[in-house]
Amino acid sequence: MKKQYDIECNIAQTLNLIGDKWTLLILHAIQSGYTTYKELQENLPGIPTNLLSNRLKTLCEDDLLKCELYSQHPPRYQYSLTDKSKDLDDIYNALIIWGDRHLSRSYKCLKHKDCDGQIQIVYVCQKCGKQLTKDELIVHNHSN
Structure with a gap:
């Protein structure tokens, strides 16, 4: 590209x-x-x-x-x-969830295969294992 x-x-x-x-x-x-x-x-x-x-x-x-x-x-x-x-699976899933919430007509939704429950995206800190909300996230610039 x-x-x-x-x-x-x-x-x-x-x-x-x-x-x-x-x-x-x-x-x-x-x-x-x-x-x-x-x-x-x-x-x-x-x-x-x-x-x-x-x-x-x-x-x-x-x-x-x-x-x-x-x-x-x-x-x-x-x-x-x-x-x-x-590694793009998370992107596809996020797009499916977003589309289910915001499109005037949703064609797909993401569900738990065991209980048929709706899925939401969860953020987990790799260092401490804590589940986080969007408010607890920051975008950090890498040092060059």
Whole structure:
């Protein structure tokens, strides 16, 4: 992906990797088991073929996808997530929760598979293990 934002900000730099139109949907489709170009095209209605090709190429270059040749003639590839892109689950879940709360029509919600209860996002301090509210969080700048 071309660098859109030249801002020293995690949000801006993350959007440089996954903020293009269709990118998160492509990654999510691969996570859902659609691993070939044909499967992705069939399961992402409306995506232009040239855009899908370009996004897949860029995602491989950015180490968000692994690309494996499974047919020589014609060349066909199978795509899989890297550890970096597998770590996007929390982003998908946050978007599902946000959409369920704020879209005029919600298509999905996140529920606990054992008791069918609604899910909320919880912040836990990695150092002390304490569960935190949003008011207890600060964004801290790393020293260069």
